[in-house]
Amino acid sequence: MELLSGGEMIARAMEDEGVEFIFGYPGGAVLHIYDALFKSCKVPHILVRHEQAATHAADGYARATGKPGVVLVTSGPGATNAITGIATAYMDSIPMVVLSGQVMSHLIGEDAFQETDMLGISRPIVKHSFQVSRTEDIPEIIKKAFYIASSGRPGPVVIDLPKDLTNPHDKFEYNYPKKVKLRSYTPAARGHSGQIKKAASLLLGAKRPVIYAGGGVVQGNASEQLRVLARELNFPVTHTLMGLGAYPASDRQFLGMLGMHGFYEANNAMHHSDVILAVGARFDDRVTNTCGKFCPGAKIVHIDIDPAAISKTIAADVPIVGPVDSVLVDLLAVIREMREADSSLPDASSLKHWWSQIDEWRDAHGLWVKPRYDLSTPFIKPQQVIETLCKVTHGKAYVSSDVGQHQMFAAQYYKFDEPRRWLNSGGLGTMGFGLPAAMGAKLAFPDADVACVTGEGSIQMNIQELSTCAQYNIPVKIISLYNGYLGMVKQWQDMQYEGRYSESVYENSLPDFVKLTEAYGHVGIKVTQLSDLEEAMKEAFARKNDLVFMDIHVDPHEHVYPMHIAPNGSMRDMWLSKTERT
Amino acid sequence: MMRHIISVLMENEPGALSRVVGLFSQRGYNIETLNVAPTEDPTLSRLTLTTIGDDHKIEQITKHLNRLIDVVKLVDLSEGSHIERELMLVKVRATGAQRAEIKRCTDIFRGQIVDVGPSVYTIQVTGAADKLDSFLEAVGEAAIMEVVRSGVSGIARGEKILSL
Secondary structure (H helix, E strand, O other): OOEEEHHHHHHHHHHHOOOOOEEEOOOHHHHHHHHHHHHHOOOOEEEOOOHHHHHHHHHHHHHHHOOOEEEEEOOOHHHHHHHHHHHHHHHOOOOEEEEEEEOOHHHOOOOOOOOOOHHHHHHHHOOEEEEOOOHHHHHHHHHHHHHHHHOOOOOEEEEEEEHHHHOOOOEEEOOOOOOOOOOOOOOOOOOOHHHHHHHHHHHHOOOOEEEEEOHHHHHOOOHHHHHHHHHHHOOOEEEOOOOOOOOOOOOOOEEEEOOOOOOHHHHHHHHHOOEEEEEOOOOOHHHHOOHHHOOOOOEEEEEEOOHHHOOOOOOOOEEEEOOHHHHHHHHHHHHHHHHHHOOOOOOHHHHHHHHHHHHHHHHHHOOOOOOOOOOOOOOEOHHHHHHHHHHHOOOOOEEEEOOOHHHHHHHHHOOOOOOOOEEOOOOOOOOOOHHHHHHHHHHHOOOOOEEEEEEOOHHHHOOOHHHHHHHHOOOOEEEEEEOOEOHHHHHHHHHHOOOOOOOOEOOOOOOOHHHHHHHOOOEEEEEOOHHHHHHHHHHHHHOOOOOEEEEEEEOOOOOOOOEEOOOOOOOOOEEOOOOOEO | OEEEEEEEEEEOOOOHHHHHHHHHHHOOOOOOEEEEEEOOOOOEEEEEEEEEEOHHHHHHHHHHHHHOOOEEEEEEHHHOOEEEEEEEEEEEEOOOHHHHHHHHHHHHOOOEEEEEOOOEEEEEEEEOHHHHHHHHHHHOHHHEEEEEEOOOEEEEOOOOOOOO
């Protein structure tokens, strides 16, 4: 029987759980834990420069690997700084375990130094949370936290640890449970077979079908199952912002992203469809446009692990609750059986008319058929930067992004052929996510190209992490689209506020990003001419061991198109350029 | 818009109640009444709440409640036949001829006078929420000094039970 202190139990549990990295920041309430990590823990700890970055880095690691990210922060400000990152993970269903220090048990509630009610503050943005009240419970609580975070619909779990319970002098028996069972938590293991049969006959009868697949396919590791089903049925596939990569972008059946900045062909296919197969997607308001006008002729099959995601905003005709991978396998099996039993059922060739309609839409306004952006200005176009990035990295990089125009350009123009390569804050829309998320991915996959697509606005929200990258040698490539404005804010101000740029202009206040990067010991490259772009980017990626910050000056007045016309628009109502609309 | 009685069996853990209550404020749902206490199994609590909403809203409420890790099981009692009870304590001004009148009224509603003072009665009434409303109306606003209601609790009729 082994006796360990609370701090030692945490260090040991990290090893027993197979954690690869702990992202954190020490402080008073977690010093016992940090001492235990120092003395015995084999799991490397990454000291970030701000706790928000710890959560985003753990999140980027989780998105890229599928394993839960781990964060360790102190009480009070350490905990509150982590909140934005926890909320980001919650909105995108990312598995994460956050260990937050707490003041000593007897001081809780007394407004002690660095005390904050972490369970209370984090309650609406966690899948679950625990406050440890006895040291002996630590191993089981940690096991439960990892289980809850990574099963069912994944999400962040917070464990609040009062300092006295990690005291090195109080030792207890340590047994890390192999398994935990929670009587109040049993995620669905399989989809309902009756519902799957209903879905299969609806799909087989479809004349204008479309598969609308979201982040659930990525988080649920169901890309392969989705590919097989889509190909067998010859159905077009569109992805949400969160789903990109689950279905290969270079495949003919892929229509591009849908939604507010979705592709013309994708939004039109949705609007005119008669059957929508929604897989791990949640009919977000950035997808549907006006709910009342959403896809008027479509019957909807909705597969999701979370019953609460089904019929939340758009009613499903055939709801199927279950893990997307097993449901897709079962669905395909039923479809094959039905086809074998009845040879009169339409086969893949029956969708010829639908496909020629889709190809017509694609030829008319598809972003990948030919450049749809205005090439008459002397500036580098932000779209060209992403196209070049995709070319230089052969479409195989891990690409994180921040939030704004650059995020949408990356989503539109980087052709992701694999899941878990596209790391972005889709639900919460967190500026400052990109750099730390890229760090998490690069640590997980040191040999892969990892790029952070950002803007001069977003990057400054966590630019201090350049220092972390120097300490641990994390050579990510930062592709910063410099336009001198908060680009997406400016775009809305152009379109809806008659060009009144209220607080979206940096004027002459921005730093020299090359010098700034060099000050942190990294390499900076400034690009202002299109003719230099590709060479410069090749050089950046050739520097395998250097963090390179590419400060790329782009057209300051470019807008992201297509863009849904709102309010009161449907899926197919879009601006296609500054002057052209559907 | 219908009134629903949702009965929840949940872990008797610190923080569980705040998760349920927080869910309602977070997602903009209403709680009309709320009542919670441990069951015969001290590790479980039974929470009963009443809320008003259309079918879509009630479906969302039950789904989101079910999503809470602490929630073991729940039932919307209004979907089947059930027994609903609420306990109310009312302190009323009772002087002169009014004393007899209030006593009569209490008897009609099968209430009990549980505390008597020279000018005050404290009355206990149990029943469904609308019966308690009627009692208050019958006694009259002028006499009422203080009202304490437990919030609705309920149980399904017949064999149906909510348990592990």
